[in-house]
Amino acid sequence: MVSYILRRIVATLPVMAIVALFVFSLLYIAPGDPAVVIAGDQASPADVERIRQTLGLDRPFLVQFGSWLWHILHGDLGTSIFTSLPVSTLIAQRIEPTLSLMAIALSLTVLIAVPLGVVAAWKAGSWIDRSIMAFAVFAFSLPVFVIGYVLAYVFALKLEWLPVQGYTPIAEGVWPWLQNLILPAVALGDVYIALIARITRASMLEVLQQDYIRTARAKGLGMRDILFVHALKNAAVPIVTVIGIGIALLIGGAVVTESVFAIPGLGRLTIDAILRRDYPVIQGIVLVFSFLYVLINLMVDVIYTLVDPRIRY
Amino acid sequence: MTVSTTRTVTLPPGLVIAPQLPDLLRPVKIRRGVLGFLRGHPTVAIGSALLLCLVLVAIFAPYLGTVDPTALAPAKRTRAPSADFWFGTDMLGRDIYSRVLYGTRVSLTVGLSVAVLASLAGLAVGLVSGFVRWADGILMRFIDGLMSIPPILLAVALMALTRGSVGNVILAITVAEIPRVTRLVRGVVLSLREQPYVDAATASGTRTPMIIMRHILPNTLAPMLVQATYICASAMIVESILSFIGAGTPPTIPSWGNIMAEGRALWQVKPFIVFFPAAFLSVTVLAVNLLGDGLRDALDPRMAKSL
Numbered sequence: 001m002v003s004y005i006l007r008r009i010v011a012t013l014p015v016m017a018i019v020a021l022f023v024f025s026l027l028y029i030a031p032g033d034p035a036v037v038i039a040g041d042q043a044s045p046a047d048v049e050r051i052r053q054t055l056g057l058d059r060p061f062l063v064q065f066g067s068w069l070w071h072i073l074h075g076d077l078g079t080s081i082f083t084s085l086p087v088s089t090l091i092a093q094r095i096e097p098t099l100s101l102m103a104i105a106l107s108l109t110v111l112i113a114v115p116l117g118v119v120a121a122w123k124a125g126s127w128i129d130r131s132i133m134a135f136a137v138f139a140f141s142l143p144v145f146v147i148g149y150v151l152a153y154v155f156a157l158k159l160e161w162l163p164v165q166g167y168t169p170i171a172e173g174v175w176p177w178l179q180n181l182i183l184p185a186v187a188l189g190d191v192y193i194a195l196i197a198r199i200t201r202a203s204m205l206e207v208l209q210q211d212y213i214r215t216a217r218a219k220g221l222g223m224r225d226i227l228f229v230h231a232l233k234n235a236a237v238p239i240v241t242v243i244g245i246g247i248a249l250l251i252g253g254a255v256v257t258e259s260v261f262a263i264p265g266l267g268r269l270t271i272d273a274i275l276r277r278d279y280p281v282i283q284g285i286v287l288v289f290s291f292l293y294v295l296i297n298l299m300v301d302v303i304y305t306l307v308d309p310r311i312r313y
Numbered sequence: 314m315t316v317s318t319t320r321t322v323t324l325p326p327g328l329v330i331a332p333q334l335p336d337l338l339r340p341v342k343i344r345r346g347v348l349g350f351l352r353g354h355p356t357v358a359i360g361s362a363l364l365l366c367l368v369l370v371a372i373f374a375p376y377l378g379t380v381d382p383t384a385l386a387p388a389k390r391t392r393a394p395s396a397d398f399w400f401g402t403d404m405l406g407r408d409i410y411s412r413v414l415y416g417t418r419v420s421l422t423v424g425l426s427v428a429v430l431a432s433l434a435g436l437a438v439g440l441v442s443g444f445v446r447w448a449d450g451i452l453m454r455f456i457d458g459l460m461s462i463p464p465i466l467l468a469v470a471l472m473a474l475t476r477g478s479v480g481n482v483i484l485a486i487t488v489a490e491i492p493r494v495t496r497l498v499r500g501v502v503l504s505l506r507e508q509p510y511v512d513a514a515t516a517s518g519t520r521t522p523m524i525i526m527r528h529i530l531p532n533t534l535a536p537m538l539v540q541a542t543y544i545c546a547s548a549m550i551v552e553s554i555l556s557f558i559g560a561g562t563p564p565t566i567p568s569w570g571n572i573m574a575e576g577r578a579l580w581q582v583k584p585f586i587v588f589f590p591a592a593f594l595s596v597t598v599l600a601v602n603l604l605g606d607g608l609r610d611a612l613d614p615r616m617a618k619s620l
Contacts, residue, residue, distance in 0.1 A: 018458025026470050137606065141599035143550045145557060145573065146591040153584055164581065252465030256554050259577070270466075274473050274560045286470045290462045297461075 001305060008301050012294055019290045020072065023283055024065050039277075051081065055280070077284035082276040087284035090269060097167045097265035101257065102250050104181050105189035106243075113193040114239065117200025118227050124205060132197065139194035144253040148187035148260040155183060165262035184261045188253045192246050199242045203235040210234075236307045244300030251289050354611045360604030367597055371417040379411035382567040394585055401585045403575055412567040413589050419568035420549045420597060423483055427548035428541040430487045435494020436537065440529070442495065443502025444521060453499075456492045464489035468551055472560040482561050486548045497540055501533045535612040542605030546598045553594055569594045 035052040036043070043051075052058050056067065071078070077087035120132040139147075156164040162183055168176040207213065208231055216226045258267030266285055273281035324330070351358040370377065394401040401409050442452040459467075464486075471485035505511055505528060514524050555561030556570025557577075564571055569590035576586030 014454060015457050015461055018454055019461045022458055022462060023470070027474065137602060138599065141546070141602045142595050143553060143591075143598065145554070146595050149580060149584070149587050149591060153580075157581060248463040251463040252551075252554070255465065255469070255558060259558055270469060271558045274469065274558065277473065279473065282470050282473050286462060286466045289466055293463060294461045 004305060005302055008298055012298050016291060016294055019294065020069055020287065021065065023287045023290065024068055025061075026283070026286075027279065028061065054079070054081070072287070077287065078280035080273075080278050080281050082273075082278045082281075087280050090281060091266065091284055091288055094264060094266050094269045096169060097263045098254055098258065098267060100170065100177065101181055101184055101188060101254055101263065101265065102247075104178070104185035105192065105250055106247075108185055109189045109192045109196055110243070112189075113196035114200050114232070116193075117197040117239075118204055118232060120197065120201040121204035121208060122223070122227055124201075129201075133201070136194040136197050139190050140198075142190060144187055144191065144256050145260050147190045148184065148257055151183045151187055152261065167263045167265070180261075180263075184257045184263060187260070188250060188257045191253065192249050195246055195249070196239065196243060200235070200239050203238045204231055207231045207235040233307065237304060240300055240303055240307060244297045247293055247296050251293060350611070354607045356603045357607030357611060360600045360602070360607055363596065363600035364604060367417055367600065368421060370414055371421050374411075374414045374418060377414055379414050380408050382407065382411040382415040383565065401583070401589075403572070403586050404579060407567075409572065409586060409589055412572050413569065413593055415567045416569040416572060416590060417593065417597075419479060419562060419566060420552060420594065422479065423486065423552040424545040424549040424597075424601065426483045427486045427490060428545035430483065431490040431544050431548075432494055432537055432541045434487065435491045436498050436533065438491065439495045439498025440502060440525060443499045443506070443529075444525075449499075452495075456495050459488075460492040460496075462489075464547075465551055465554060468555060469558070469560050472555055477561060477563040479562050479566065482552055482555060485555075486551050489551070490544050490548065493544065494537065494540060497536055498533055501536060502529055505529055505532055539605055539609045539612060542601055542608060546601040546605065549594065549598055549601070553590075 035048045035055070035057050039048045039051050056064055059067075068078070075088060077091070079085070080087055080090055083090065116132050116136075120129045123129045152164055155161050163180055166180055168180050170177040204227075213226060213231060216230050221230075254265070255267035255270050257263070258265045259271060262268075266289075269281065270285050272278070273285070351361075403409055403412070438452060438456075442449045442456075462470075467489040468482075468485040471488060472481065475481045475485070508528075511524060511528055514528060519527075552561060552568065553570035553573070556568050557574045559574065561570055562568045564575075572590040573587050576583065576590075580587045
């Protein structure tokens with residue numbers, strides 16, 4: 001078990017190195033001189049030269065990559081061109097709302113999607129199943145800002161149940177924090193809920209045909225025990241995999257959701273960085289999110305072995 | 314010369330022809346033609362019908378009662394929907410109905426281009442990776458790395474560096490979508506390579522290009538087509554997200570994401586500016602997803618019941 005986890009961690013190192021290489025070389029994939037690109041259209045030659053100097057763009061590619069990677073390994077993600085603050089400080093300031101939003105969306109998803117999928121598989125072919133699956137197709141097609149605006153319009157503007165926009169740090173109380181995040185989390189989780197519900201149903205349908213399910217029914221176990229203890233446990237691996245992969249949807253969606261609900265998180269930071277062409281900040285955000293994504297999927301791999309003892313690599 | 318069309322069977326003595334037995338199996342009803350196929354797969358029918366309407370809207374946008382989508386009219390700012398302005402006007406007085414209809418062009422162009430380009434590029438990389446052993450390890454590490462960057466962020470990072478244009482949006486989203494196709498094609502190639510008939514073809518001296526043409530490609534086509542529809546839907550969403558956050562098509566081009574971005578500041582008082590492009594985007598994505606689901610069920614009947 002421990003050696004398996006260690007091997008998995010070692011196996012993610014090359015992936016992370018390649019991610020870092022990609023994120024770094026993005027600057028060079030784009031056509032033209034990177035310094036000119038970052039400086040923008042209205043920059044004077046002096047501005048371009050200043051940017052070239054501060055970012056060290058006058059050095060050879062590998063030297064730049066090496067020194068950039070060295071700094072990253074020491075927790076230094078570079079310096080923002082616009083604010084002159086370290087990128088790591090900017091990200092640290094903004095990460096709480098984003099992580100809160102993603103955590104609540106993820107919890108909502110698991111709490112809603114898995115039972116929906118289980119019930120749909122149990123009642124396969126019935127009107128319950130068909131309406132759950134129809135809901136999943138529709139929910140999957142609603143872009144995150146569309147559902148965000150609809151929710152905000154109905155529940156915040158018209159019904160006035162929840163605040164329209166903004167964010168309250170968790171330090172100021174759990175309820176105010178939660179209150180601000182419910183609508184964004186539902187909007188963000190919507191696509192994810194649809195996806196997980198479909199995967200849960202597919203995976204459960206397969207398991208429910210197994211002999212031991214028939215045995216469990218024959219010995220008189222209640223349907224709830226069969227579904228949630230016997231079947232779900234065996235259907236869990238594909239579900240957990242897709243939950244892991246689907247985090248990418250949450251990360252991408254968070255940028256937009258924060259913009260719709262005016263939440264001052266990493267998404268807001270990304271949008272500001274795009275408008276100001278603050279490339280080191282964009283690089284830092286992409287890198288942090290990608291590493292987060294890789295780590296989550298590493299955790300998913302570890303969870304497999306806990307869920308399913310048959311898996312041993 | 315005459316050819317006898319009926320053959321009389323002369324039976325040896327003692328044998329009689331068995332009586333015609335009734336069919337035990339119900340005759341299989343074979344639906345032929347496009348219409349028959351569509352009747353058998355209603356989701357494909359609904360999806361393609363919706364999509365056809367949208368394509369027609371995109372092509373004939375100038376003739377559907379639209380005005381110049383970029384024409385400013387400061388005197389008629391933020392008018393609510395009415396008989397004159399069906400979807401209202403935005404804060405610069407531009408007609409939202411016209412802008413939304415012209416926006417169909419951007420979304421469909423981006424969706425279709427990304428689906429085609431990502432499929433072709435992914436097919437090429439996937440075939441190389443499936444057939445060339447030494448390249449497989451290196452390519453797959455790169456694909457793993459590329460897949461570890463959330464697609465929207467990768468597109469954002471690429472767009473932040475380039476001038477906003479429809480072409481660049483297409484390229485940025487394509488790069489982000491290539492890994493998915495590559496993985497799919499590689500999987501198909503690896504499983505097909507183990508098939509006896511591919512072994513037989515190799516043993517009888519068939520060259521690799523011919524094996525790819527005859528055995529690999531036909532088997533890759535169906536899953537790739539399904540994948541392409543999902544990529545198309547996801548590309549349209551990513552395009553509107555990029556435009557919405559200011560990293561997509563230039564603001565001068567009426568795209569759904571741009572219209573929503575412009576309406577963002579006013580959405581609490583003038584929700585219709587955001588509503589109409591949002592509704593069009595949702596319907597378009599739904600149409601493509603229905604088409605994809607239907608095609609998957611039709612092309613892979615084993616999957617039909619479960620997903």
